[in-house]
Amino acid sequence: MTPQELKAALGSGLLSFPVTHFDADGEFAADSYSRQVEWLAGFDAPVLFAAGGTGEFFSLRLDEIAPIVRAAKESAGRTAIVSGCGYGTEIAIEIARSAEKAGADGILLLPHYLIDAPQEGLHAHVRAICDAVDLGIMIYNRDNAQYHVDTVARLCDDCPNMIGFKDGSGDIGKMRQITAKIGDRLTYLGGMPTAELFAEAYLGAGFTTYSSAVFNFVPALANRFYTALRNGDTASCEEILNNFFYPFMKLRSRRKGYAVSAIKAGVRLVGFDAGRVRPPLDDLTTEEESILRDIIDANA
Numbered sequence: 419m420t421p422q423e424l425k426a427a428l429g430s431g432l433l434s435f436p437v438t439h440f441d442a443d444g445e446f447a448a449d450s451y452s453r454q455v456e457w458l459a460g461f462d463a464p465v466l467f468a469a470g471g472t473g474e475f476f477s478l479r480l481d482e483i484a485p486i487v488r489a490a491k492e493s494a495g496r497t498a499i500v501s502g503c504g505y506g507t508e509i510a511i512e513i514a515r516s517a518e519k520a521g522a523d524g525i526l527l528l529p530h531y532l533i534d535a536p537q538e539g540l541h542a543h544v545r546a547i548c549d550a551v552d553l554g555i556m557i558y559n560r561d562n563a564q565y566h567v568d569t570v571a572r573l574c575d576d577c578p579n580m581i582g583f584k585d586g587s588g589d590i591g592k593m594r595q596i597t598a599k600i601g602d603r604l605t606y607l608g609g610m611p612t613a614e615l616f617a618e619a620y621l622g623a624g625f626t627t628y629s630s631a632v633f634n635f636v637p638a639l640a641n642r643f644y645t646a647l648r649n650g651d652t653a654s655c656e657e658i659l660n661n662f663f664y665p666f667m668k669l670r671s672r673r674k675g676y677a678v679s680a681i682k683a684g685v686r687l688v689g690f691d692a693g694r695v696r697p698p699l700d701d702l703t704t705e706e707e708s709i710l711r712d713i714i715d716a717n718a
């Protein structure tokens with residue numbers, strides 16, 4: 419898939435990040451993972467992100483990322499697969515090249531490791547990775563990777579294969595400034611935790627779509643919300659928010675890291691042996707999994 423083909427695919431529907439499955443020894447469980455990716459590809463998601471944030475990218479060994487991408491690509495049919503990528507520039511280049519060899523259709527560049535960086539450094543970081551591969555690349559604006567409007571504009575000029583901008587900062591004013599300045603040069607993706615809670619605001623700011631973590635275990639519901647949102651069906655959006663997303667948010671907010679752990683618990687509850695999250699995350703308690711099961715059952 420060319421960068422421009424990926425850009426079009428990203429803007430054509432709802433997106434999601436499959437969790438990464440681990441076995442009882444904590445190793446990548448390719449068979450179980452492949453079954454879930456194949457199941458998800460049967461719903462309306464034109465692009466899936468392998469080894470992304472919900473896929474515990476931050477806990478993966480570098481030699482695990484390519485096999486995860488390859489398993490996703492082999493199981494996803496016609497659905498495009500984008501690989502997570504990150505850390506320092508040299509490591510990120512290594513990841514991006516290995517993902518390209520494994521069959522990825524694109525790269526999502528997550529924030530670099532640990533330190534804050536000046537805008538010149540962020541520009542050099544992104545440009546080096548874009549120059550290293552032929553794939554379409556999206557940058558992820560969040561945490562210690564906060565791109566200024568002028569930096570995004572420079573990257574658009576300098577990196578023809580940079581085709582997407584994902585935001586996890588929640589700064590709607592700044593996002594509107596970016597969409598107003600950059601226009602349709604990029605596809606804009608909402609990337610807040612439980613993105614549906616912010617989807618209406620991001621749509622108003624000129625964003626095209628968003629990535630749904632709950633698509634992992636309630637894909638039909640996630641698509642129903644997305645369709646209602648795009649159709650301006652406010653009543654249906656509010657119903658789903660009140661019945662599912664706000665109760666889920668209350669559970670997710672109990673503990674740090676539950677934005678990932680609760681998703682993985684949901685995947686287990688709908689019948690996939692996804693295994694536990696890796697440290698430094700921790701799993702839901704038995705009581706919390708019971709609460710999540712009730713939320714799922716009430717909205718399935």
